[in-house]
Amino acid sequence: xxxxxxxxxVYGIELEYMLVNKNTFxxxxxxxxxxxxxAGKISSDIDNGDIAWSNELVAHVVExxxxxxxxxxxxxxxKFHANVLEMDALLSDLQLKLLGSAAxxxxxxxxxxxxxxxSYNEVYAxxxxxxxxxxxxxxxxxxxxxxxxxxxxxxxxxxxxxxRIILPLLPGICASSPILEGEITGFMDTRLxxxxxxxxxxxxxTGMVIPERxxxxxxxxxxxxxxxxxxxxxxxxxKILDHHFLNSRGAIARFDRSAIEIRLMDIxxxxxxxxxxxxxxxxxxxxxxxxxxxxLQAQKIWTKQELFLILDEGIKNGENSIIGxxxxxxxxxxxxxxxxxxxWKHLYKKVxxxxxxxxxxxxxxxxxxxxLSTRLLKAIGNDISEAHIxxxxxxxxxxxxxxxxxxx
Numbered sequence: 001x002x003x004x005x006x007x008x009x010v011y012g013i014e015l016e017y018m019l020v021n022k023n024t025f026x027x028x029x030x031x032x033x034x035x036x037x038x039a040g041k042i043s044s045d046i047d048n049g050d051i052a053w054s055n056e057l058v059a060h061v062v063e064x065x066x067x068x069x070x071x072x073x074x075x076x077x078x079k080f081h082a083n084v085l086e087m088d089a090l091l092s093d094l095q096l097k098l099l100g101s102a103a104x105x106x107x108x109x110x111x112x113x114x115x116x117x118x119s120y121n122e123v124y125a126x127x128x129x130x131x132x133x134x135x136x137x138x139x140x141x142x143x144x145x146x147x148x149x150x151x152x153x154x155x156x157x158x159x160x161x162x163x164r165i166i167l168p169l170l171p172g173i174c175a176s177s178p179i180l181e182g183e184i185t186g187f188m189d190t191r192l193x194x195x196x197x198x199x200x201x202x203x204x205x206t207g208m209v210i211p212e213r214x215x216x217x218x219x220x221x222x223x224x225x226x227x228x229x230x231x232x233x234x235x236x237x238x239k240i241l242d243h244h245f246l247n248s249r250g251a252i253a254r255f256d257r258s259a260i261e262i263r264l265m266d267i268x269x270x271x272x273x274x275x276x277x278x279x280x281x282x283x284x285x286x287x288x289x290x291x292x293x294x295x296l297q298a299q300k301i302w303t304k305q306e307l308f309l310i311l312d313e314g315i316k317n318g319e320n321s322i323i324g325x326x327x328x329x330x331x332x333x334x335x336x337x338x339x340x341x342x343x344w345k346h347l348y349k350k351v352x353x354x355x356x357x358x359x360x361x362x363x364x365x366x367x368x369x370x371x372l373s374t375r376l377l378k379a380i381g382n383d384i385s386e387a388h389i390x391x392x393x394x395x396x397x398x399x400x401x402x403x404x405x406x407x408x
Contacts, residue, residue, distance in 0.1 A: 010069030012147030029059030080271035102266035172340025188318030
């Protein structure tokens with residue numbers, strides 16, 4: 001059993017990047033070659049000091065993550081960036097580069113998807129049998145995961161309650177997937193639009209994305225894990241799938257490591273942006289748990305259906321999404337119809353003094369100039385030719401290497 005920590009004592013952050021071919025800009029299912037170059041043999045997990053590298057379900061996505069829990073995120077962006085540069089150097093001979101943002105803008109998942117075929121692949125193969133992992137919701141999704149610890153049921157209750165009410169707002173600061181297969185999709189967060197339904201064959205796995213109103217380990221098992229286990233049984237004859245991994249809500253309780261993992265954040269253009277957003281979310285959650293805005297009881301009464309409606313609007317319209325639900329806004333001390341951007345600006349103002357100056361500039365740029373989706377669409381303009389899309393996304397690649405925010 002993993003060591004238990006108290007609320008906000010440590011953090012875990014995971015960043016997913018895609019590999020693309022320098023010449024064709026197509027996704028490159030060659031993460032195994034990258035990991036082999038680094039480790040000297042095929043390996044699915046590499047310990048690289050403070051940061052670890054690992055594979056994902058599909059063979060063109062690589063993950064960088066904090067190597068175990070860390071108590072300090074103020075210098076994490078530079079640590080992630082150093083690993084990005086190391087990867088970039090290893091990829092150079094292979095004519096490959098890393099790319100940030102939550103979806104490749106030109107990928108055809110039916111033609112371009114290859115699953116990871118090494119360790120753990122029996123799990124991936126079973127997923128593929130059940131769900132057909134060639135869809136965008138499986139093979140063209142890069143996210144940032146934020147893991148936050150709890151020590152006991154009392155802490156779990158507070159953390160789960162706070163996370164549930166903030167989940168609907170995340171597309172309003174994190175959306176980075178406005179283009180798929182060369183088309184502007186009409187959704188600022190197309191990754192999450194697919195996330196809602198990519199496990200429709202077994203609806204119990206994702207639920208309504210927003211987790212149920214459960215605030216103890218016992219209730220969580222009864223309301224979420226037991227239905228998942230029942231639903232998967234006919235498909236998983238050899239019992240190789242774990243209920244912790246099968247749970248695909250927007251935030252999942254990992255009782256095996258006493259943490260909640262937030263999964264609704266589209267990855268940004270560079271670690272500086274991702275870590276800044278994580279820092280902001282952490283400080284807002286601290287303020288909510290500290291009852292600076294509302295009571296715990298007020299947080300707990302919200303149903304998944306009510307919260308999902310706000311999330312769904314955010315998936316479509318990002319930071320310009322209009323929230324007319326005044327009781328929801330009152331949770332954060334607002335009492336008039338507001339855009340998601342208004343809510344984030346209000347929350348940032350409340351916690352700004354708690355956020356390290358390393359992160360303030362990045363957050364302020366997003367709040368003033370829009371989510372990465374908004375900035376990408378501005379850069380694309382009316383020219384959605386393949387050549388122009390590639391040109392814009394190559395600028396994104398450059399942002400990743402320089403650890404700089406994208407500006408159209």
